[in-house]
C-alpha cells in the first residue's frame with residue numbers, strides 16, 4: 001500500500017548536521033566539475049565534437065560541465081528511438097511505471113544535497129532556493145506516481161442492461177519536453193516524469209544554461225529501472241533541435257516551459273500538419289508572468305513588505321511567479337514602500353555557495369544585459385529607491401532594485417523582466433487596485449494582503465490569475481497543494497502538480513460491449 005502523498009520538507013540549515021551535509025554536497029559536486037557529458041539516445045551514449053559549455057553564473061571562469069550537443073540528425077535518431085520504444089512502453093503496467101518514479105524519488109532523496117549543490121553551481125541558486133528546487137523535483141515524482149495509480153483503471157461510466165461500458169486513458173505517443181533553466185531540476189524532472197508515467201516516450205531538451213543537472217537526472221531514472229529508449233536526452237539549440245522536433249510529424253505532444261515568445265512560436269508551429277502526420281499535436285505551454293502583489297489599506301503592512309521582498313528577490317526574481325509589480329492603496333503606499341526599501345537594503349547579495357547569501361547572480365550575460373537595460377528604462381519611468389547597480393566582472397550580479405511611482409501602463413509594469421526589479425504604483429481604492437493588477441497580458445500569480453473579507457472575496461472572483469494567494473507572497477507553490485499554471489499569455493491553462501495534469505498526457509478511450 002502506497003503511503004499518502006506529503007510534500008518533501010525543506011531543510012533547516014540552522015541545524016549543524018544539515019549545514020555540514022550541504023557542504024559535503026558542494027564538495028561532491030566540486031570534484032566532478034568540468035566533466036564531459038554525452039547525449040543519451042536509445043540507451044547509447046553519444047559524444048559530439050560540438051559542446052554546450054555550462055558555466056557557474058557566480059564565477060564565469062568555472063566550467064560546470066561540457067555537454068554534447070544534438071543537431072537535426074541526432075534529433076532524428078532520438079525520435080526513431082523514442083518512436084520504437086513507444087510501441088512497448090505504452091503497453092507496460094502503470095504500476096511498474098509508477099514504481100520507477102518512487103524509486104527515482106528515493107535515489108534523489110538520498111543524494112538531495114548533492115543535487116541542490118549542483119543547482120548552486122549551475123544555476124547560481126542560494127542554498128534555500130536550491131533545496132526547494134530539489135524538494136519539488138522529489139514531489140513531482142511522488143505525486144505523479146500516485147496520480148497515475150488513481151487514473152490507471154479509468155473512470156466509471158454508466159452501462160445499460162446487456163451492455164458494459166468502460167472509459168479509460170491511453171498514452172499519446174512521443175513527447176518533446178523542453179524545459180527552462182530557472183527550475184532546472186524541478187520543472188525539467190516534473191515535465192519529464194509526467195510524460196513517462198503516463199506511458200509516453202520522451203525527447204528531453206533541457207535549457208542550454210543548465211544541462212548537467214538534467215543529465216544527472218537521466219542517470220537517476222536509469223538507475224531506477226527506466227529502460228533504454230524511453231527517455232532520450234538531447235540538449236541542443238532551441239532554434240535548431242527545438243524547431244525540428246516541434247515540426248516533426250511523429251511528435252505527438254510538446255511539453256514546453258519557458259518564455260512567452262518561444263511558447264507562441266512553438267504553439268504556432270505545432271498547429272501546422274506535416275506530410276505523414278496522423279494527429280493534431282497537443283501543446284502544454286507554461287509561459288511567463290508579470291505578477292502583482294496588491295496591498296489593501298486594511299492590512300498587516302509588515303507581512304506585506306516581507307512578502308513583497310521574498311517574492312520579488314528570491315532567486316534574483318528569476319521566477320515566472322516573481323512579484324515584479326506592487327499595487328498599494330494610497331493610504332498605505334508610503335509606509336509599505338519605505339519598509340520594502342529598508343528590508344531590501346539588508347539583503348545579502350553574493351556567492352550562493354555561502355549559506356548566508358540571500359541573492360546570487362542572474363543566469364548569464366544576456367540576462368544581465370537585459371535586466372540592466374530595464375533598470376535604465378525604470379530610471380526614466382519611475383523613481384529609483386534602492387539598487388540599480390550591477391557587476392558582471394566575476395559573475396552576473398545585480399543589486400535588488402525598487403522603483404516607485406511607476407505608471408501602470410509603463411514598460412516596467414507590463415513586460416517580464418525576469419530579474420531582481422520590482423515597481424510600485426498607487427491605487428485610489430481596492431477596485432482600482434484590481435483593475436491595475438489585471439491590466440497585463442499575463443495571468444500567472446498574484447497575491448492580496450488584506451484584512452478585509454469583502455475585498456478578499458472580490459479578488460477571489462476578479463483577480464484573473466491561475467495562482468492567487470491571500471496574505472502571503474506570490475511564489476513558492478507546492479506540488480499537490482497549489483497546482484501551478486497561469487491564464488492568458490502565461491500559458492495553456494494547465495496546472496503542474498495538480499490532480500488533472502497527467503490527463504494532458506493521455507487520451508480517453510470508450511469501449512462499449514453488448515452481451
Ligand SMILES: NC(=O)c1ccc[n+]([C@@H]2O[C@H](COP(=O)([O-])OP(=O)(O)OC[C@H]3O[C@@H](n4cnc5c(N)ncnc54)[C@H](O)[C@@H]3O)[C@@H](O)[C@H]2O)c1
Nearest residue numbers: 179180181206207238242243258259262286287288289320
Ligand atoms: N509558467 C511556468 O510555469 C514557468 C516556469 C518557469 C519558467 N517560466 C518562464 O520561462 C522563462 C525563462 O526561461 P528560459 O529563459 O529558459 O525561457 P526560453 O523560452 O528562452 O527557453 C525555454 C526552453 O525553450 C528552448 N527553446 C528556445 N527556442 C526554441 C525553439 N525555437 N523551439 C523549441 N524550443 C526552444 C530553450 O532552449 C529552453 O530549453 C520566463 O519567461 C519564465 O516566466 C514559466
Ligand SMILES: N[C@@H](CCC=O)C(=O)O
Nearest residue numbers: 319320321475476477484
Ligand atoms: N512554481 C514556482 C515558479 C515556477 C516558475 O518559475 C513558484 O510557485 O514560485
